[in-house]
Amino acid sequence: MEQVEFRGGYPVAESAAASFDRSDPRRAVEAYRFFYPVVSMEAILHGTRAAGAVDNESAPLVVARPHHVGFTLNSDTPYLGGGLDLRKSGPLVIELPPGPLVGLVDDHYHRWLVDLGLPGRNGPKGGKVLLLPPGHDGDAPAGTEEYEVVRSDTWQVLCALRALPLGGDVDAANRLLASVRFFPLALEDAPPAFTVLNQDGRPMDTTPLAWEDNLEYWRVLHAVVDAEPPVDELRPMLGLLAELGIEAGRPFAPDARMERILTGAARQGRDEMLVSAFASxxxxxxxxxxxxxxxxxxxxxxxxxxxxxxxxxxxxxxxxxxxxxxxxxxxxxxxxxxxxxxxxxxxxxxxxxxxxxxxxxxxxxxxxxxxxxxxxxxxxxxxxxxxxxxxxxxxxxxxxxxxxxxxxxxxxxxxxxxxxxxxxxxxxxxxxxxxxxxxxxxxxxxxxxxxxxxxxxxxxxx
CATH class of the missing domain: 2.60.120.600 (Domain of unknown function DUF1214, C-terminal domain)
Known part of the structure; x- marks a missing residue:
């Protein structure tokens, strides 16, 4: 590796510039790999909205087939999944009926928040989960003592559910998924309807394939970082992003040099992740x-x-x-x-x-x-x-x-x-x-x- 040249203890200008040309791509590749789950999450949300879903109001229901592009989706069980916007709803309730449901909630950074259904606290009995948005640090609202209370660091979350079609009865599994309810806690006495969109015969793409090896990856990532509160757990890596010009409250406007670095890092980072996946x-x-x-x-x-x-x-x-x-x-x-x-x-x-x-x-x-x-x-x-x-x-x-x-x-x-x-x-x-x-x-x-x-x-x- 080329060494930095110093004179009188200070880096020589040309040598310092060469050092940045080595360190910036290295930082960008590491940032790419760390934040890939975030861009993947945004692709899931983007894909469900493109299929007609509206956060808090509707979600696609699908038994995955080859025309549904999604990372290792399977055809074993029907899926129901979509975005929930806690900024719009405030504290939000997920009400599960009894039955063989399996699901979870992840936050916008693709971090696990809670299991639902069979692997969850209440197992097959159903029950209510209360999602509290950022800033709700005190006690849970009165009257929710029997709810499972979950606090999110991000405004946007994803709820993904499957129903096990026991005995091969897919219709019963679909009905079970359609009976799950999502509503703001403030409207619990008269919850609005939640619409299930049958996506079986229609294509849907919930992957970041179109973004993962080019500059668009970083634009998508910037939009997420800009929309969410800072998360203490991620402070070091968010700092790394800031050095690359990706920071909340700051426009994403890379110059030609940084565009080249970020585009190259997206290609290299994607390739390195596939090596981890398939040549570990x-x-x-x-x-x-x-x-x-x-x-x-x-x-x-x-x-x-x-x-x-x-x-x-x-x-x-x-x-x-x-x-x-x-x-x-x-x-x-x-x-x-x-x-x-x-x-x-x-x-x-x-x-x-x-x-x-x-x-x-x-x-x-x-x-x-x-x-x-x-x-x-x-x-x-x-x-x-x-x-x-x-x-x-x-x-x-x-x-x-x-x-x-x-x-x-x-x-x-x-x-x-x-x-x-x-x-x-x-x-x-x-x-x-x-x-x-x-x-x-x-x-x-x-x-x-x-x-x-x-x-x-x-x-x-x-």
Whole structure:
């Protein structure tokens, strides 16, 4: 590395300028990686609004399909999700009916606030959650003693909910989601209607793909920072942003030099995050020593990526490069704890999965689930459900015949054309495009964790 030249103890002008040319891009790349979850959150909010949703008033309801572009969304359960604006509402109530709901609230910085439904405080019983906006530091309002009270550091939050379609009854799951209510506490006696927008047949994009490798990334990030109160936890990194010209109350107006630096940092930062996601060197990513399956979430202790004494920035990068929202319930490695996620991106020989080849995945039966299981295929470039002529990206035990009677295993196939012995258990892939899969188990049993049950690796068939 080039050294700074000093004369009489002071940096020489040309050498100091060269030092800034090295340090500014370095700062920008680190800022990009740290704030990527924020821009991803803004993309979710932007995408739901583009689909017709209005904060506090309506939200899309969808069973994700390939025409719904969203980081590792799945077709296993219907989703209901949208923005809540606490500046507009003041203290806001989320009222959940009893039933198999699973959800959470994250703030504008994509930080977990509270779990809802089955993983939440009240489990399947339903109940009311009260969101308090910034500035509500005292006691909760009178009359809310039975509410679960949650304080947000940001005005804007996201509520994301799923309903488990037990027995394959999607209509019942949709009705359950449609019965969730959102209303200002001040209007509790006469709450306004909340509209559910059926988005099943309509495209929707909730990703930052259009922004993540260019200057627009920083414009979006500036808009969020400018709209929200300062958060003490983020002060050091917000200071880093300020050095790059991104600061609340200050226009984002980079000169030509800074535009080049920020654009280059967006490309480099995006690439480095994808390396964390798909080429990690972490030994703790491997689920079993004799398989190539990996854990998607590397911090099972919590939903905040904290470890003893520090923030696990690599685990955080890896998660948000390929997924959205986080909570303790999503990462627990315990029997019956929500859902379990494994990542498959290589075949049995350690080679990345290629859409031009055919693979077999052998799954021992029975799968150790108390609810159901699925395998979903994603395009490596979009981190969204694969788009192929077949129009299907998932095989799901709730809806597809995946467990033949009397068999001790089931074979699933992935490739450009269905094999003769595919039996309909096939997902079409696209030549020239890499892909990866998530194996999900809902209500995992102990065998899913102790190694006494494990799926095979993807085996090349051609």
């Amino acid at each position: 060197r972490r030994p703790d990513r491997t689920v079993w020593p004799d398989r190539v399956w990996e854990w998607v979430g590397l911090r099972p202790e919590n939903g905040t990526f904290e470890r003893s004494g520090s923030l696990d920035v690599e685990a955080r990068d890896r998660w948000f490069a390929q997924a959205i929202v986080a909570s303790p319930a999503m990462f627990r490695r315990e029997k019956g704890a929500g859902s379990l996620y494994w990542l498959g991106l290589r075949d049995a020989d350690g080679t990345y999965l290629d859409g031009g080849h055919t693979y077999r995945l052998r799954v021992p039966l029975p799968v150790p689930d108390s609810l159901f299981w699925s395998v979903t295929v994603y395009d490596a470039a979009t981190r969204s459900e694969i788009v192929a002529e077949q129009g299907q990206a998932a095989l799901r035990s709730l809806f597809d015949k995946l467990e033949p009677d009397g068999s001790d295993h089931v074979d699933l196939y992935f490739g450009p054309a269905e094999p003769a012995d595919g039996g309909g258990r096939w997902i079409q892939t696209v030549p020239g495009r890499g892909w990866f899969a998530y194996f999900r188990i809902y209500g995992p049993e102990q065998a899913a964790f102790d190694g006494s049950w494990r799926p095979g690796d993807f085996e090349l068939q051609d």
